[in-house]
Amino acid sequence: MADTRVEREVVDGVARDESGEWQPAKRPAPAPIFAWPPRPVEALKWMFGFPGYLWPWNAIYMLIAIGTWLYLQPALERCAEFRVDWIAEMYVRNIAMLSVIVGAWHVYFYRFKAQGTRYKYTSKWLATSNRKFLWGNQLRDNIFWSCVSGGTIWTAYEVVSMWAFANEIIPYVDWRTEPIYFVALLCGIQFWRLFHFYWAHRLTHWKPLYKSAHYLHHKNINIGPWSGLAMHPIEHLLYFSCILIHWVVPSHPIHMLMNAQHAAFTPAQGHVGFDKIEVGGSDRMPAASFFHQLHHRYFECNYGENDFPFDYWFGTFHDGSPESHASMRAKRKAVHQI
Numbered sequence: 001m002a003d004t005r006v007e008r009e010v011v012d013g014v015a016r017d018e019s020g021e022w023q024p025a026k027r028p029a030p031a032p033i034f035a036w037p038p039r040p041v042e043a044l045k046w047m048f049g050f051p052g053y054l055w056p057w058n059a060i061y062m063l064i065a066i067g068t069w070l071y072l073q074p075a076l077e078r079c080a081e082f083r084v085d086w087i088a089e090m091y092v093r094n095i096a097m098l099s100v101i102v103g104a105w106h107v108y109f110y111r112f113k114a115q116g117t118r119y120k121y122t123s124k125w126l127a128t129s130n131r132k133f134l135w136g137n138q139l140r141d142n143i144f145w146s147c148v149s150g151g152t153i154w155t156a157y158e159v160v161s162m163w164a165f166a167n168e169i170i171p172y173v174d175w176r177t178e179p180i181y182f183v184a185l186l187c188g189i190q191f192w193r194l195f196h197f198y199w200a201h202r203l204t205h206w207k208p209l210y211k212s213a214h215y216l217h218h219k220n221i222n223i224g225p226w227s228g229l230a231m232h233p234i235e236h237l238l239y240f241s242c243i244l245i246h247w248v249v250p251s252h253p254i255h256m257l258m259n260a261q262h263a264a265f266t267p268a269q270g271h272v273g274f275d276k277i278e279v280g281g282s283d284r285m286p287a288a289s290f291f292h293q294l295h296h297r298y299f300e301c302n303y304g305e306n307d308f309p310f311d312y313w314f315g316t317f318h319d320g321s322p323e324s325h326a327s328m329r330a331k332r333k334a335v336h337q338i
């Protein structure tokens with residue numbers, strides 16, 4: 001008799017399940033920097049080790065922000081008055097950078113399929129004929145919302161902030177006079193981003209906001225790089241409001257750019273759908289966020305990001321294990337019975 005068993009792909013010692021899902025062997029856990037009692041050695045390793053908080057990805061995003069300020073930003077004196085020329089320069093720059101960065105993730109993993117489905121959380125590819133997406137095409141739908149709504153609202157926040165810096169309406173920090181503060185804020189800005197993201201995201205799961213705005217992002221159950229910033233304009237307004245912190249906290253425009261670009265570029269990586277990038281035979285380079293992948297799979301969990309501990313503190317944490325799933329279902333049942 002013929003063997004009818006389906007051969008399932010095994011990656012990192014974990015086999016794909018019958019519905020094509022795969023998950024990394026290592027479960028998500030909060031960053032050791034938040035551990036109590038403190039674990040200083042692990043915290044330092046997490047902060048400066050590879051892969052860790054700074055290396056490689058946050059360092060890359062910092063370099064992009066510094067490069068943008070040095071080479072791609074209209075001079076601050078020009079920004080003192082709202083004029084079409086410098087605003088258009090910033091808009092074109094942002095759309096071009098978004099297209100190159102998100103496009104690179106897409107082309108590598110989804111057009112060239114450079115890794116096949118190795119380290120891919122699902123075995124499915126993007127939808128090409130599904131009426132819930134604009135033009136029935138998930139990729140085109142996602143690009144439309146990311147560029148037309150996302151690119152515009154992101155740029156608007158940056159433009160108004162640059163205008164406010166130029167007119168000395170908001171507090172400005174010179175890196176030459178306060179270098180330690182400058183570096184500390186540059187390294188710490190992502191903590192604020194993740195803190196803001198948790199609360200803004202939880203807010204969009206409030207029924208009226210979910211139904212009017214956040215549903216659009218969640219049309220993407222199977223996600224790709226362009227799904228990250230595919231949001232309704234109301235959600236973009238909320239999501240990019242993290243930039244407003246620079247209206248209160250003394251900053252250099254590089255900090256503002258870092259914050260804004262982190263919000264604009266990291267969702268592509270977070271939604272890439274592949275856990276790791278294989279580089280030269282090594283699989284140490286992290287890619288997507290399995291933590292957020294679980295949010296797209298189960299909805300009412302993992303509102304923040306893995307490193308920041310709010311989901312652990314407020315009981316919305318899901319680590320992908322059957323126990324985690326059972327406890328989430330039990331909690332939901334208890335709420336419905338009240």
Ligand SMILES: [Zn+2]
Nearest residue numbers: 217228292296
């Ligand atoms: Zn998402």
Ligand SMILES: [Zn+2]
Nearest residue numbers: 201205214295
């Ligand atoms: Zn959500």
